[in-house]
Amino acid sequence: MERKSKYLVISILMICAILLGACGPAAPQTIKIGVNAPITGDIPKVGEGTKFAAEMWAEDINAAGGLEIGGKKYQVELIIEDNESKAESAVAANTKMITQDEVLIIIGPQASKQAVPAGQVANDNKTPMISPWSTNPNTTLNRPWVFRACFLDDFQGPAVANFVTEEFGFTKAAVLYDIASDYPKGLAEFFKKAWEGLHGAGSVVAYESFTTKDTDFSAQLTKIRDSGAEFLFTPQYYNEVALIAQQAHQLGFTGPIVGSDSWGSAELIPLCGEDCYGAFFTTHYAAAGATGATKAFIDAYNAKHGYIPDDVAALTWDAFNLAKKAMEDCGKITGDIAADRACVKDALSKVTGFEGITGTMTFTPGSGDPSKCAVIVKISDKGEFTFYKQSCP
Amino acid sequence: MKPPIDNSTPTPRKGIRRLWHSFRQLFAQTPLLGWLFGFLLASILENLIGYPLARVLGLSKIPVLFGVDIALKTPLLLPATLLYDLIIYIIPLFLTVRYLTPFANRLAAWLLRAPMWVSALIHMALLFLVLYLWTGINDYRVLVAKLMMVSIIITLSLNVVNGYMGEFSCSHPGFIALGAYIASIITVGFFVGGNLKFVILPAYLAPLVFPLALILGGVVAALGALLVAIPSFRTRGDYLAIISLAFMFIVKSMFENLEILGGARGFGDQPNLATLPVVFIWTMLCIWIINNFVQSTMGKALNAVRDNELAADAMTVDTRKTKMVTFLFAAFWAGIAGGLLAHVIRYVNPGTFGLQKLAEVLAMVYFGGLNSVIGSIVGAIGYNLLSEMLRPLELIKWLIIPLLLILVMIFRPTGLIAFREFDLHKILQPKIPAKMEEVENVPPSS
Numbered sequence: 001m002e003r004k005s006k007y008l009v010i011s012i013l014m015i016c017a018i019l020l021g022a023c024g025p026a027a028p029q030t031i032k033i034g035v036n037a038p039i040t041g042d043i044p045k046v047g048e049g050t051k052f053a054a055e056m057w058a059e060d061i062n063a064a065g066g067l068e069i070g071g072k073k074y075q076v077e078l079i080i081e082d083n084e085s086k087a088e089s090a091v092a093a094n095t096k097m098i099t100q101d102e103v104l105i106i107i108g109p110q111a112s113k114q115a116v117p118a119g120q121v122a123n124d125n126k127t128p129m130i131s132p133w134s135t136n137p138n139t140t141l142n143r144p145w146v147f148r149a150c151f152l153d154d155f156q157g158p159a160v161a162n163f164v165t166e167e168f169g170f171t172k173a174a175v176l177y178d179i180a181s182d183y184p185k186g187l188a189e190f191f192k193k194a195w196e197g198l199h200g201a202g203s204v205v206a207y208e209s210f211t212t213k214d215t216d217f218s219a220q221l222t223k224i225r226d227s228g229a230e231f232l233f234t235p236q237y238y239n240e241v242a243l244i245a246q247q248a249h250q251l252g253f254t255g256p257i258v259g260s261d262s263w264g265s266a267e268l269i270p271l272c273g274e275d276c277y278g279a280f281f282t283t284h285y286a287a288a289g290a291t292g293a294t295k296a297f298i299d300a301y302n303a304k305h306g307y308i309p310d311d312v313a314a315l316t317w318d319a320f321n322l323a324k325k326a327m328e329d330c331g332k333i334t335g336d337i338a339a340d341r342a343c344v345k346d347a348l349s350k351v352t353g354f355e356g357i358t359g360t361m362t363f364t365p366g367s368g369d370p371s372k373c374a375v376i377v378k379i380s381d382k383g384e385f386t387f388y389k390q391s392c393p
Numbered sequence: 394m395k396p397p398i399d400n401s402t403p404t405p406r407k408g409i410r411r412l413w414h415s416f417r418q419l420f421a422q423t424p425l426l427g428w429l430f431g432f433l434l435a436s437i438l439e440n441l442i443g444y445p446l447a448r449v450l451g452l453s454k455i456p457v458l459f460g461v462d463i464a465l466k467t468p469l470l471l472p473a474t475l476l477y478d479l480i481i482y483i484i485p486l487f488l489t490v491r492y493l494t495p496f497a498n499r500l501a502a503w504l505l506r507a508p509m510w511v512s513a514l515i516h517m518a519l520l521f522l523v524l525y526l527w528t529g530i531n532d533y534r535v536l537v538a539k540l541m542m543v544s545i546i547i548t549l550s551l552n553v554v555n556g557y558m559g560e561f562s563c564s565h566p567g568f569i570a571l572g573a574y575i576a577s578i579i580t581v582g583f584f585v586g587g588n589l590k591f592v593i594l595p596a597y598l599a600p601l602v603f604p605l606a607l608i609l610g611g612v613v614a615a616l617g618a619l620l621v622a623i624p625s626f627r628t629r630g631d632y633l634a635i636i637s638l639a640f641m642f643i644v645k646s647m648f649e650n651l652e653i654l655g656g657a658r659g660f661g662d663q664p665n666l667a668t669l670p671v672v673f674i675w676t677m678l679c680i681w682i683i684n685n686f687v688q689s690t691m692g693k694a695l696n697a698v699r700d701n702e703l704a705a706d707a708m709t710v711d712t713r714k715t716k717m718v719t720f721l722f723a724a725f726w727a728g729i730a731g732g733l734l735a736h737v738i739r740y741v742n743p744g745t746f747g748l749q750k751l752a753e754v755l756a757m758v759y760f761g762g763l764n765s766v767i768g769s770i771v772g773a774i775g776y777n778l779l780s781e782m783l784r785p786l787e788l789i790k791w792l793i794i795p796l797l798l799i800l801v802m803i804f805r806p807t808g809l810i811a812f813r814e815f816d817l818h819k820i821l822q823p824k825i826p827a828k829m830e831e832v833e834n835v836p837p838s839s
Contacts, residue, residue: 039787039788040787040788040790040791041749081784082784082785082787082790086745086749087659087738087740087741087742087745088540088734088738088745089784091536091738091740092533092536092537092540092781093784095532095533095536096457096533098532099531099532099533100454100457100531100533101454102453102454112658112659113658113659113742113744113745116658116659116661116740116742117661117738117739117740120661120662120739120740125532136658138655138658138659138661182649182656182657182658
């Protein structure tokens with residue numbers, strides 16, 4: 001008897017569960033957006049910036065009642081997957097979000113080593129993807145479904161060359177870069193090409209290199225000083241920049257020092273000190289002295305998380321707003337996920353004059369790379385990164 | 394002498410323990426064939442009613458990895474996913490085991506009358522059918538299954554060196570990288586073009602060239618192993634660990650500086666050749682060959698070298714040759730796995746084959762069990778499944794997995810299933826020896 005009643009209770013509970021599931025309130029209309037971020041692994045700070053920016057954006061949208069598309073409001077649901085900063089996991093995360101969670105669009109991954117293979121998955125499965133931070137050309141090359149929110153290195157090099165020419169009227173350049181690291185090497189090559197295009201062959205009077213983890217640059221810097229170069233371009237990371245700037249000044253090099261977006265770290269000034277004051281670098285946005293929407297974003301982020309967002313967070317924010325613009329342009333969400341994804345992709349490739357916090361972006365059909373301006377930042381006498389001017393393609 | 398304890402008298406058990414005991418009793422009689430039938434039924438059921446059932450239970454889609462990820466993200470859905478697992482997996486499995494076991498035993502015994510390979514092939518075909526149906530639900534499952542099988546090859550090949558030979562080799566990521574790059578160069582160079590372009594062959598040749606590319610990748614990895622083996626096997630002890638670690642870094646920085654292969658930016662656009670059947674066949678081939686290798690005279694010599702090299706030498710074992718051949722053999726399979734991995738992800742970059750990969754591979758070997766083929770399979774599947782299922786936990790995942798490893802090391806220092814032979818006959822045979830004779834006596838019904 002006792003056993004029988006036990007079974008009875010269990011079966012009643014099961015039936016109740018099924019009925020509850022069936023008769024529960026219908027799920028509200030939501031739009032799912034996937035985020036593929038390196039939350040654990042080599043670059044957790046990048047993952048954190050991505051996640052915080054994404055969550056802030058979703059909260060803002062949902063607090064305002066949702067995303068308005070074709071006169072109907074949709075709540076936004078974020079699906080955040082950790083790619084562990086590994087290529088395999090980025091592929092697995094994208095596959096899962098596309099086939100299991102059925103997201104409308106994916107934001108991320110950030111680093112190129114995950115964005116290149118993940119972009120393949122997105123493109124094969126016909127799902128739009130925006131990588132906010134990846135600068136490798138292969139991420140979007142021949143992939144109509146993959147976009148990015150940042151400029152490429154082959155734009156940044158010429159942007160520096162144009163800026164220096166216009167600003168100072170210099171004709172003789174010196175370059176110092178790490179030959180064993182991928183990003184500085186590529187950027188140095190792009191810069192050299194652009195500079196020689198502007199001022200003729202031989203106008204880069206010193207093209208010096210070193211290898212990763214070198215700390216003494218006096219041999220190269222002496223050559224640069226004696227070559228008669230009017231300024232030094234060094235597309236290095238912040239820790240090397242500090243050493244290069246200090247040693248250059250000790251050796252008596254007086255010209256300006258110019259850099260690239262790899263300088264943009266909060267660690268640069270504590271390491272470099274006064275030697276970096278007055279230097280210039282190109283980047284995606286300038287936090288100090290920002291106005292309008294950029295300032296609103298920085299203030300909101302700072303108030304919530306207690307530090308000034310770096311360029312990854314700002315680019316992620318822009319990627320989300322790009323996605324929002326594309327969805328709004330799309331006109332309506334049919335519920336047929338394949339059709340909606342295609343519609344968003346088409347809308348995305350037609351976005352023109354989009355006002356982001358990292359600049360104005362325009363996509364040309366057939367390419368996932370935006371045409372956007374680089375920001376030239378001057379390091380002030382107080383060590384702040386201040387907006388100096390924009391350099392546009 | 395005391396009379397032997399009669400096992401048949403049931404000792405009084407209560408509640409869960411009694412249930413567990415009867416479960417064990419039930420399962421002890423089920424041959425592998427019975428389990429395969431159970432899983433087959435479950436996957437057919439999932440294909441037929443999985444989606445409507447999930448909707449009725451309030452889940453938006455079929456839970457992809459037994460619903461663990463869903464339950465971790467939204468704990469409120471835990472009862473629904475449990476119910477789903479119960480209806481789709483547990484009840485069919487239980488029913489099959491309960492009612493089909495005698496039939497499965499008879500069938501297994503009947504199959505064993507034919508040569509062993511017939512029975513083995515039929516079991517493998519059933520296993521593939523289960524895998525095919527289960528992964529047919531969702532592309533994510535296909536990817537997880539493929540990565541899991543590639544991990545099995547990697548783990549097995551490392552176990553040959555670290556378990557059977559008792560050395561500590563750290564160069565496996567380097568061998569995987571060599572295999573991955575060589576296979577990719579061939580498939581991309583002959584079928585895609587781009588930066589590397591030999592002759593573009595017609596696409597229908599690709600599935601035929603792919604095995605050759607994999608084997609060439611394996612051979613190059615074995616040649617790389619020769620470079621490690623020549624200097625390090627002249628010495629003893631920890632030197633292999635140090636030299637092999639150096640080899641791993643050399644391979645990594647070699648690919649970082651090879652501009653034609655994309656350098657640090659990586660190398661993509663591999664054609665989609667590593668399909669589920671292809672990976673499955675290579676995995677089965679690997680298990681079969683490695684299992685034969687470790688059970689051969691060479692395998693026994695290997696254990697002798699591990700336990701006491703001097704004694705083995707005195708017993709006429711050519712220790713140097715044994716160690717060399719084994720190391721090259723393991724590297725060959727790591728190279729094959731690398732080629733498959735590159736075509737599953739369809740991208741390779743030098744950064745993948747660093748210390749993190751090494752830690753992962755070593756963890757799978759030591760988690761599963763040293764000196765054991767089954768242990769390697771369990772280790773690879775367990776690690777991969779855990780890693781995928783716990784991903785929603787983000788940082789906490791990296792607390793749970795190391796903690797599990799520590800617990801395994803404390804309670805089972807050599808791994809979960811260590812030092813166990815993979816005896817095909819024992820695995821395939823029916824599980825009721827007493828009744829087997831009856832079956833043997835039944836005339837074949839033809």
